[in-house]
Amino acid sequence: MIDPFLMRVGLAAVLxxxxxxxxxxxVLWRRMVFFGDTISHAALLGVALSLATDxxxxxxxxxxxxxVSLVVLQAGGRFHHTDTVLGVASHSALxxxxxxVSLLGGVGVDLMTYLMGDILSVGTAxxxxxxxxxxxALGLLVWRWKGLLVAxxxxxxxxxxxxxxxxxxxxxxxxxxxxxxxAIKVVGAxxxxxxxxxxxxxxxxxxxxxxxxxxxxxxxxxLSAVLGLFVSFALDTPxxxxxxxxxxxxxxxAVGGRWVAAQK
Amino acid sequence: MSGETLVRTKGLTLEIDGRxxxxxxxxxxxxxxxxxxxGPNGSGKSSFLKAVxxxxxxxxxxxxxxxxxxMGYVPQKLHLDPVFPLTVRRFLTLTRRPVAEELDAVxxxxxxxxxxxxxxxxxxxxxxxxxxxxxxxxxxxxxLILDEAAQGLDQxxxxxxxxxIEELRRDMGCAVLMVSHDLHVVxxxxxxVICLNGHICCEGTPTVVSEAPEYRQLFGYGTEGALxxxxxxxxxxxxxxxVCQHD
Numbered sequence: 001m002i003d004p005f006l007m008r009v010g011l012a013a014v015l016x017x018x019x020x021x022x023x024x025x026x027v028l029w030r031r032m033v034f035f036g037d038t039i040s041h042a043a044l045l046g047v048a049l050s051l052a053t054d055x056x057x058x059x060x061x062x063x064x065x066x067x068v069s070l071v072v073l074q075a076g077g078r079f080h081h082t083d084t085v086l087g088v089a090s091h092s093a094l095x096x097x098x099x100x101v102s103l104l105g106g107v108g109v110d111l112m113t114y115l116m117g118d119i120l121s122v123g124t125a126x127x128x129x130x131x132x133x134x135x136x137a138l139g140l141l142v143w144r145w146k147g148l149l150v151a152x153x154x155x156x157x158x159x160x161x162x163x164x165x166x167x168x169x170x171x172x173x174x175x176x177x178x179x180x181x182x183a184i185k186v187v188g189a190x191x192x193x194x195x196x197x198x199x200x201x202x203x204x205x206x207x208x209x210x211x212x213x214x215x216x217x218x219x220x221x222x223l224s225a226v227l228g229l230f231v232s233f234a235l236d237t238p239x240x241x242x243x244x245x246x247x248x249x250x251x252x253x254a255v256g257g258r259w260v261a262a263q264k
Numbered sequence: 265m266s267g268e269t270l271v272r273t274k275g276l277t278l279e280i281d282g283r284x285x286x287x288x289x290x291x292x293x294x295x296x297x298x299x300x301x302x303g304p305n306g307s308g309k310s311s312f313l314k315a316v317x318x319x320x321x322x323x324x325x326x327x328x329x330x331x332x333x334x335m336g337y338v339p340q341k342l343h344l345d346p347v348f349p350l351t352v353r354r355f356l357t358l359t360r361r362p363v364a365e366e367l368d369a370v371x372x373x374x375x376x377x378x379x380x381x382x383x384x385x386x387x388x389x390x391x392x393x394x395x396x397x398x399x400x401x402x403x404x405x406x407x408l409i410l411d412e413a414a415q416g417l418d419q420x421x422x423x424x425x426x427x428x429i430e431e432l433r434r435d436m437g438c439a440v441l442m443v444s445h446d447l448h449v450v451x452x453x454x455x456x457v458i459c460l461n462g463h464i465c466c467e468g469t470p471t472v473v474s475e476a477p478e479y480r481q482l483f484g485y486g487t488e489g490a491l492x493x494x495x496x497x498x499x500x501x502x503x504x505x506x507v508c509q510h511d
Contacts, residue, residue, distance in 0.1 A: 029348045150359050153342060153350070160317035160337030160409060161359040207349045208383070 012122045012130050013229055013243060016183045017195055017221030019134040021203070022141055022214040023175055024196035024221075029152045029210070030172075033197055034083065035072065038090040039176050040192040042068035043184045044097025047114050051104040058129050058181045065177035068093055073173065097189070117188030117240035119229075126185055133182030137175040141214075144171050149210055187240035198247040199224060205254040220250055267295035270330050270407050270439055271316055277324030278311045285311045287463050288325070295406065298433055298440040300450045303460035304482060309443045312460065313411050316441065336400030336438070338410040341392065344385045352387070352395050353380045360403030367402060373432075374398045390421055401432065408432070410442035414450075426453045 027036045043061045045068070050060025068089065075085045101109060113121075122130075141148070150158045151165030158165045183192050203216035227250075228243030235242075269292050276289040286308035293299050303309045314320035315327060317337055344350065350358075356367065371377050374394045379387065387395060393413060400408055410429070414422040430453045433440050444450040450457075458467040459479050466476040473479050 029345060031345060146358075152348070153344065153355075153358065154337075154339045156314055156317055156319045156411070157337045157339050157359070159319040160335040163359070201347070204347050204349060208351050208381075209349055209354050213349050 008122060008124065008127050009119050009239075010226070010229060012119060012127050012186050013225035013239070014222050015127075015130050015134045016179075016186045017199065017225035017243070018218045019137050019179055019221075020183065020192070020195040021199040021217030021219070021221035023137060023179055024198075024200035025203070025210065025214045025217050026141075026148060026152060026172060027176075027193075027196045028200050028204070030169075033193070034086040034090065035069070036176065036193040036196045038072060038086050038093060039065050039069050039173075040180055040184075040189050041090050041094040041097065043180050043189045043192070044101060044114055045093050046097075046181070047184070048097055048100035048104055051101060051109070057185070058133075061184055062177055062181035065180045066174065069173045069177060073169065094189070112238075113188075114184060115188050115190050116238050117184065117186050117191060119186050119239040122185060130182045130186070133178045137178045140171060140175050144168055148172060187243060191240040191244050194244040194247065195221060195224075198244070198251050202247070202251045202254045205258050220247070224250055268330065269294050270333055271441075272328045273315070273322075273325060274328075275325030276312075276315060276322055276327055278308060278315055278320060279323040280311060280320075284323070285462070286460070289460075289464055291458065291464075293407065293439055293441055295439055296433065296437055297456065298430070298454045299442075299456045299458065300454040301441070301443045301458045301460055302445060302450065303465075304445075307461045309460050310411060313409060313441070313443055317409060330406075333407060334403060334405045336403070336405030336408045338393075338396045338400045338408070338413045340412045340415055342384060342396070346383075346385045348385065350384045351380070352376065352382055352384055355384050355395065356399050356402055358399065362402050362404075366404070370398050370401050373401075373435075374428075390417055393417065393425060397428075397432075401436065401438075404436065405438055408438045408440045410440065410444075412443055412445070414444065426450060429453060 024036075027033060042065050046061030046064035047057055048060075049055065049064055050057045053060070055063075072082075072085055072089050075089075097114075098111060101111060101114065110118075112118075147158075147163050147165075148168045148171070150161065150163045151168040155165045158168075180189075180192055183195070187195060199220035200213065200217040202220045203213045207213035207216055224247035225243050227246035229239065231237060231246060232239040232242040272292040273289055276286065276291065277284065278286040285306075289312065291312075301309045301312065311320055315322060317335060318329075356371070362370075371380070374397060376391070376394050376398055379391055379395065384392070384395065397410075397413070408429075414425050417425060429440055429442075432438070442450070452470065454470055456467060457470050457473040459465040459473055459476070459482065461482060465478040465482065466473055468476070
């Protein structure tokens with residue numbers, strides 16, 4: 001019989017990573033890595049909001065992540081310097097979040113919990129939220145798969161062929177916000193975007209089609225989560241960063257393996 | 265050759281970031297027609313195509329598309345990141361899923377069978393053009409739209425590409441709307457040419473447009489030799505077609 005605590009922690013990490021992998025593919029394809037950073041950093045502002053209003057952390061993070069991403073989408077479209085807008089928004093969200101969390105939380109709040117995650121504190125209710133959030137995000141992804149894919153290839157082509165790329169972009173933003181909201185407790189605001197980017201990049205090494213890459217990215221994410229948890233328990237290292245290190249090792253092995261195979 | 269109207273604009277005015285790029289465009293394209301839009305850089309021709317497909321909302325005037333109109337869009341190129349895995353085979357059925365025979369026919373028509381397993385991001389310019397064209401033809405569009413589709417091809421390849429478009433129109437019956445700056449070669453394949461420069465400068469058959477003073481002013485006389493080449497290929501009636509006035 002597996003220890004219920006281990007079971008809970010393991011499931012939480014696996015569910016978050018499994019959701020982040022396929023979403024991360026679109027983050028790469030749509031060149032939204034910086035956007036992923038911004039929306040993760042905005043999670044800290046969400047924590048501040050929930051501290052100020054007694055909202056549940058998940059709800060606060062979801063609201064703020066959505067609001068920030070909508071503002072960025074709008075501003076990016078208007079000024080045509082999305083990169084600049086994101087650079088400003090990303091670090092502003094992080095700094096404002098840190099400042100307001102320490103102001104509002106007083107001495108009782110450990111900032112590291114929100115920056116790096118605190119998977120050991122994940123309770124049954126949290127796990128439930130993670131499962132629902134993951135199901136919503138992945139469900140939306142499967143439902144919008146074709147439209148999102150077409151919109152990521154070429155905007156004008158998508159419109160001409162009867163798709164609505166702007167709507168798809170909006171729905172994708174919702175997926176990301178949901179993921180960030182349930183993932184902050186597991187991996188923390190600083191590490192979420194790593195779970196988006198790294199398993200997807202590893203999966204790319206072995207994929208010729210988008211569908212295969214998405215499935216493999218989920219698999220690589222889960223593998224990183226499991227490996228990272230083991231390392232974290234064995235060496236008593238912080239869990240979020242350990243999972244990211246595991247994801248990095250997988251990526252390096254994949255790239256290295258392909259390079260070696262190409263030399264023969 | 266021409267039939268019912270597929271797309272019509274009235275007094276179409278377009279703005280990008282509050283800057284007016286096109287004003288007062290009255291335009292229509294009918295079933296089976298080939299219409300080419302020419303104009304210098306910044307003349308609003310790409311914006312016009314965006315408006316036709318529905319990716320850019322009019323700032324003024326109106327745009328009408330026949331209900332149920334099927335468009336096939338050929339972008340200038342795809343800005344696919346190499347991290348986007350997409351085989352040619354997968355790309356062809358990305359937006360529309362035809363029956364197997366139709367897909368096979370398009371693949372054979374464009375001669376892209378050898379590259380089906382390759383990544384779209386790794387294709388050469390000429391291969392990519394054929395693949396993009398094949399994708400647009402899947403699902404039998406009523407209107408094929410090409411945005412500077414021949415850019416980056418060398419001269420014989422450009423001529424071949426437009427010849428192919430002409431054949432496709434003949435075989436499949438679709439109308440073709442294209443934007444181009446390859447003046448002489450494009451013109452040979454067009455029923456009508458519209459010269460844009462912030463508004464419609466002149467329009468009509470290729471020959472009428474090429475002799476219009478507005479066109480001369482924009483493009484000079486340098487293309488005359490090439491146009492002569494075109495006259496050997498086709499015989500058009502020169503008297504029809506109108507030259508429209510400046511505002």
